[in-house]
Amino acid sequence: MPEQPGIDAYAAYLPAYALDDTRLDPTGPARDGGRTRGVAGYDEDAVTMAVEALRHVAADTPAGRHLLLATTSAPYETKTSAGVVHEALGLDPGVTALDLRGHRAGASALDLVLRGVATAALADVRTTRPGAPDELAQGDAAAAFAGGGRAAVLLARAGHTTELLDRWRLPGERHDRVWDERFTAEILVAAGLDAARRALAQASLDAVDEVVVSSSNPRAAAALRKALGGTGGDASVERATGFTGVAHPGLLLAAALDEAEPGQTILLLSATEGADAFVLRVGDDVRAARGGPTVRAQLAARQRLGYGRYLRWRGLLDVQGPARPASPAPAAPPMHRRAGWKYRLEGSRCDACGRVTTPPGRVCASCGVAGSGATAVSLRDRTARVVSVTRDHLTTMPEPEVAIVVADVDGGGRLSAYVTDVAPGDVRVGMPVTPVFRRLWTTDSIHNYFWKLRPAPADAAPGKDTADGQ
Amino acid sequence: MASRRTTHDVAIVAMGCTPFRDHWNSSADDLLVDAVQECVGSLPDVTLDDVDAFWVGTQGSGMSGQTLARPLRLTGKPVTRVENYCATGSEAFRNAAFAVASGAYDMVMATGVEKLKDSSYSGLSAVFPPADGTDVDWTAPAGFSLLAPAYQAAHGIDEGEMRAAMTRVAVKNHANGARNDRAQFRRAVTAETVERSPRIAGQLGVMDCSGVSDGAAAAILVRAEDAHRYTDRPVYLRGMSFVAGSGAGLAADGYDFTTFPEVVTAAREAYEQAGVTDPAAQISLAEVHDCFTPTEVVLMEDLGFSARGKAWRDILDGRYDLDGALPVNTDGGLKSFGHPIGATGLRMMFECFTQLRGEAGPRQVPDARLAVAQNLGGQPGSCVAFVAVLGNER
Structure with a gap:
């Protein structure tokens, strides 16, 4: 248990794609621009984004804490999604994996992190009906937090619960239904102001250095930002990502922490199904507390996505695929036996020759010696180089083609893998790539998670991708 | 030495091969019968009864030696089904060759068959055992x-x-x-x-790929010293x-x-x-x-x-x-x-x-x-x- 309630480490994860045009007929007149939403790849979901957000901040989670996955888009209805995240992170079995559902779950998960009982990922994939007025106002993202005091300490918190029919969805439905937001804004603003004032009073502060407001209701968000004197940093991130659901308070807080100076105070207010307010003081080690790149850097590295691809990825457009059987569903016992390989990309390092065999096996692929106690070695944080590449034009994935490579891992080991977040034609022999946890396919209602490769950060040209089309 | 030539030399004395086609009207059974009949029929004095043992190679068009025994109604004969990916036909031949070379049999037959066109997919349709889902789904x-x-x-x-x-x-x-x-x-x-x-895939277009078709082939093998009893031109x-x-x-x-x-x-x-x-x-x-x-x-x-x-x-x-x-x-x-x-x-x-x-x-x-x-x-x-x-x- 941390002695001081607060945030020890944090990370944001923004998917690689940005959608800014939802015209079904692009030859028609352009709409008023300015809005962009983040879009998770077709191979991403709340679980994979949670793993990406948590992988650099959660490794040391001690037994006794909870690993929380807060989402409204859990890949399974009844199976605990956090269990997959727990396995991929290789956490101690004494850490309880738990899903939190509902739109308020993001703020609640953060609350539990700040109380020192949990490590949490807040992750959501959000859709609307094509053409909905708020289609570009929703977005996909994840954020992760581990309890402690390095990034920020908690000065005060206050919650306000109120029952409100705001956004809802029945099991099996795809998109939220939304009540008239002029009504819900009024309720949420009142709840938000109440929570914010109580938290500030409790912290004995009249004002803070930075106000961060997250709300499922954009009118409420605007009103609260104005009333509380925000600088607008939160709104500008939101215009680039959309409202990212459960992830949103975490994403905006992460963006604020990216830029905050030690000693500054932050009011984080989430006004969603009631309100949650947190007053934080930024810690001296806030820079070291960030896992992965900043929100700003991730926004700059995104690539533009066409509307047709977006619709296909989300299953909103039924496109004829190849005449090819579905990729095979994985079976439970082999997945369990080989959890180290499947979820953590652990090969075996030979005791005799020191070389790495993938998938791990009893006998070394290089020297043929049967290892008595070959060492598991995780390749997931390594860089690999493409040895050869192909483009599968008969892919069962919702794309015309995908890149498949064989790549050699720096330090030993070989991977055959799909490459993602890059145009297949841009993958070249020798290119550096790095593992990323993704959902390969879903067959027989079983999500098949495994590692893909994506261009290593050093290879990405910042700023280039944002302006490029597909 | 890693491998050596068999103690007894082996010869092929007869072969049969169906046209490779979209054989919509022929089953794997029919194709095997066609290939075997052409093969045996080319030796005037030989019938299937003279063949002591059989091998049948198929990747997925049948299970067990009965893949061959049933369509030909072979009675009291040993038939072995082999599978070795796309080298399955060669594997049938290899094992048959060892069988005559060893002296266990005097005349053996190697056969191979595949019926690919009954699937609605153009390509192979191998079924693999349940797995952990980490393999690339390669075509x-x-x-x-x-x-x-x-x-x-x-x-x-x-x-x-x-x-x-x-x-x-x-x-x-x-x-x-x-x-x-x-x-x-x-x-x-x-x-x-x-x-x-x-x-x-990659640089490959359809015309870089082999033809997906149905077909069967067969060979009769004997020891080399016996070959001229059956043909003037053994191989x-x-x-x-x-x-x-x-x-x-x-x-x-x-x-x-x-x-x-x-x-x-x-x-x-x-x-x-x-x-x-x-x-x-x-x-x-x-x-x-x-x-x-x-x-x-x-x-x-x-x-x-x-x-x-x-x-x-x-x-x-x-x-x-x-x-x-x-x-x-x-x-x-x-x-x-x-x-x-x-x-x-x-x-x-x-x-x-x-x-x-x-x-x-x-x-x-x-x-x-x-x-x-x-x-x-x-x-x-x-x-x-x-x-x-x-x-x-x-």
Whole structure:
């Protein structure tokens, strides 16, 4: 248990794609621009984004804490999604994996992190009906937090619960239904102001250095930002990502922490199904507390996505695929036996020759010696180089083609893998790539998670991708 | 010594091979009956009763030896079903050869069959055991297409030169298939047709891929000293080797996708048994596993026909054309003759048998004396490989 309630480490994860045009007929007149939403790849979901957000901040989670996955888009209805995240992170079995559902779950998960009982990922994939007025106002993202005091300490918190029919969805439905937001804004603003004032009073502060407001209701968000004197940093991130659901308070807080100076105070207010307010003081080690790149850097590295691809990825457009059987569903016992390989990309390092065999096996692929106690070695944080590449034009994935490579891992080991977040034609022999946890396919209602490769950060040209089309 | 020639020499005295086609009206049973009847029917004094033991190779068109015993209603005979990826037909032949060479039987039959066209999918439809879901769902062309960029990078060849060599393989094999009534595709194609075909994987288009078809083939094997009892023109097995790769090429770093090490080993052993010291000069013709065009490019080097890095040039120079110095896939190959998995290895033998007996008609290679049949399965980095040397002299 941390002695001081607060945030020890944090990370944001923004998917690689940005959608800014939802015209079904692009030859028609352009709409008023300015809005962009983040879009998770077709191979991403709340679980994979949670793993990406948590992988650099959660490794040391001690037994006794909870690993929380807060989402409204859990890949399974009844199976605990956090269990997959727990396995991929290789956490101690004494850490309880738990899903939190509902739109308020993001703020609640953060609350539990700040109380020192949990490590949490807040992750959501959000859709609307094509053409909905708020289609570009929703977005996909994840954020992760581990309890402690390095990034920020908690000065005060206050919650306000109120029952409100705001956004809802029945099991099996795809998109939220939304009540008239002029009504819900009024309720949420009142709840938000109440929570914010109580938290500030409790912290004995009249004002803070930075106000961060997250709300499922954009009118409420605007009103609260104005009333509380925000600088607008939160709104500008939101215009680039959309409202990212459960992830949103975490994403905006992460963006604020990216830029905050030690000693500054932050009011984080989430006004969603009631309100949650947190007053934080930024810690001296806030820079070291960030896992992965900043929100700003991730926004700059995104690539533009066409509307047709977006619709296909989300299953909103039924496109004829190849005449090819579905990729095979994985079976439970082999997945369990080989959890180290499947979820953590652990090969075996030979005791005799020191070389790495993938998938791990009893006998070394290089020297043929049967290892008595070959060492598991995780390749997931390594860089690999493409040895050869192909483009599968008969892919069962919702794309015309995908890149498949064989790549050699720096330090030993070989991977055959799909490459993602890059145009297949841009993958070249020798290119550096790095593992990323993704959902390969879903067959027989079983999500098949495994590692893909994506261009290593050093290879990405910042700023280039944002302006490029597909 | 890794492997040696059998103590007793083995000869092929009869063969049969169905046309490879979309056999909508024939089952795997029908195709086996056709191939076996042609094979046995070519020996006037032999009936199926004279055959002591049988092997049937199929990748997925049947289970157990009953795949052959039932359609032919064989009674009281041993029949073994074998499977070894796309080298399944060769595996049936190999085990049958060992059976006569050992003296256990006097006359045996190797058969192979595949019925691919009953699936609504164009391609292979192998069913693998339940797994952890971590394998890439490779198509066969995707796996083999890895050869091209690696070969180009290793030998400093640009994409256009590689494309030209691959195109030449397809054009050549279709030209050969056009002279063969049993081939699936009996039409020459232009380079433009090959290069404009829809992309399948990497640089490979449909016209870089072998034909998906139905078919069956069969061979009767006896000990060499008995061969002239049945035919005046037996074909002798001079050397034979088979390697099942360890899969290290995909499981550890090192392998570079410019060669099939399994083929190199199998070829070395088969040549040694056959007394072949300079395959590029001594071999009259070769049937090789042109499942995809870059495979044939790489195989020319693995079999010792071209120097490393030079096969693409030799191909473009016409060295492997029907009228070239070393004709390759004179019957059209997998590309044009078609590739019903379990039958393919024996189909290669069938062409070698036909050529070595001087019966190949418009595609006859003059003075054919030694032929290579090379068959493989799996994918680069993790494959099984078979190489045989056949001759019309013992």
